[in-house]
Amino acid sequence: MSSAPLALPERRRPAPLIASALFLSETIEGLDDGAGFLDGLSPAEIARVRAAGRSVTLAAGETVFTQGRPHEGIFLIEEGRVRVYYSGPSGRQVTLAYWTPGHFIGGPSIYGGGCHQWSGVAIEPVRVTVLSSATLRSLIRQMPDFALCLIAALEAKGRCYTAMAQMLGTRSVIERLAQLLLNLGDLYGRPENGTILIRRRITHDEIAALVGSTRQWVTMMLKRFQREGILSVDHTHIRLTRPGRLHEIVQTEG
Template identity: 60%
Template sequence: MSLDVRVTANQDARPKPPSVDLPAPAILPGDQALFLSEGIGGLDEGAHFLDALAPDEWTRLRAQGRQLSFRTGEAIFNQGDGHGGIFIIEAGDVRVFYTAPSGREITLAYWTKGHFIGGPEMTGGGVHIWSGEALSDCRILFLPAPALKKLVVEMPNFALCLLQGLAAKGRCYSAMAQMLGTRSVIERLAQFLINLGDLHGVRDGRAIIINAKVTHDQIAAMVGSTRQWVTMMMKRFQKDGLLSVSPRHIRIERPHALMEMVSKRGA
């Protein structure tokens, strides 16, 4: 009896499911902040900007702030709204994004517990130049501008902590600006996939399984492109054997090939 080799060939061409046992995929951003950068080093530096506060200083800080709660999908602040203080994330995840006049969005960062959002204004005045939305149920400590000024004057240690937090934010947005200004969009896509592999990857031989839920819309907003372009490039990467994609996972089949894509520019 002859075998139908065409069926076998078609089956072999399909993306194979992960061969390792995996926990449920993480929901972006995961355990630490995420923004467009040339690596994952320093992504979460800003989460520790208040670590130097003494217990009594923390008590004074909380007494000056207001506890706020946000449900998944709720706006924490909106682009164009008046600015009145900063928000410290005590639980949950927040996406900060800019919306162009055309309606197109670019994700600036995903922030997690310990980070503050709502800058760059610190002491009130002006308007928010981007928006923040809760990706999960969030608990936020809001420090109004008058309270912030009072704490800076009365607690020098807090003022130093705030400077550290601002420095971390500056490094974040500098990294994003460098990526957008010096890397092609395909290099940014390749670098973002590498970063996801470093953050959420599980090794399976030479391959890396990204054990996180990520949509083409999320990728597009992060790398500064469109969902249609991302979909096209992901299909191309699959055709070239760089990736395999299933409903739950992205599997990087050839990690070194992706790394070569982002390193060749310096050659």
Template identity: 55%
Template sequence: MSLELRTPNEAKDRRLEPRPELSDQVVLPGGQALFLSESIEGLDEGSHFLDALKPEELESLNSHGRHLAFSAGDAIFTQGDRHDGIFIIRSGQVRVFYTAPSGREITLAYWTAGHFIGGPEMAGGGAHIWSGEALSDCEILFLPASVLKRLVVGIPGFALCLVQGLASKGRCYSAMAQMLGTRSVIERLAQFLTNLGELHGVRDGHAVIINAKVTHDQIAAMVGSTRQWVTMMMKRFQKEGLITVTPRHIRIERPNKLMSMVSKGGT
């Protein structure tokens, strides 16, 4: 089925305010989701929530949904807007984030192909409680609330898939809440760098080179801090020989020492 490409005016209406770092947004190799967690285990389990459907059931899902295309920087949905359904990522990467009244943002997760976004509402009504922004060109299957209700009745297996998908999302945000509530910000930073190294790192002797482009602003939004604090701590980590930061990558020089900061409660 061909993609439904929005007109320039429609795209403009649903685009977030221009961000100075848009061209430097996190790009995750390998299509792996990412959120704040004590380990990398289970980060991508939500991408398989439709695996139990039969081929004909997947075809029905595709035929009833709306196929949309978003460009990098487009708002897929915006905090405060009316909730009309859910979005299944077919390709590309999406950042989901909450914006406080002060304007400060916290990144909830980076989602990739296979994941659905736009919850927790499933049947429509209410308003989105966070926003979703395309980090790269994305293909999205949008399932309006009215369609979701018909599919749940017509395909009982799909209802179970939604329950499993919501359970995965619940575990994700529970892991994030646990990190924010029980770990110091320096522990969260050390854990985040460790997770990036495990997910996207390449071994170079005892060191690990992180092959993911990430800025201090993006790290701050993920660990719940400020860019100034992250910059200060990254300089401290460099001075202590834990990491080396270059314009191209972050190199973890002493992975075991960095991980010990997490297990021992930071320093």
């Protein structure tokens, strides 16, 4: 099996969002904290923030910001999804998160200076509002509520990366894979005859970058899970046939 798309879902929560942010976590709770970055502002204030920025449209595969390049402010996602990832010296990448509309990425850098610690790339057509460091300073001075929104969103980002660090530091790679599959089922799955059908496409490479492993290992483990009847995979979907076994792996594997 190569890195051909597996399959992942449309969400099944009540009153679902258009899309959920995704990162390595022990639960789906809190994945979208920070998506309502500007919700604390009035419609007029939100319009003012957007008017102060610069709208940029990117095609799938285009870079939003690059690890090692100087900070320019923040990027507020208006449409589409952005993958944020870290590249090691060997070139190996670890996905930090997939961010969705309402989240900001790329900082913030309030006073300029410093470099991006990771990169962001559009994984589908994306539109962002760019708020430069100078613009951020001006908005913070003029709109105290905007400063509070920024602080709240930073707190959410901190919880995100803490959750990811805890998973990477305390969970084995097979536990991380099992937990990711369960989270994908909770986010995008549909119950069907005792199984969970996941209908959103994802590749072995994408899974590997999320759980901190290699594509080869992910392919091997998914084949093992299929042999054991834990899941089935075809070109259009993943079906969790024994989600209870995945829960057991999360709780007992070391």
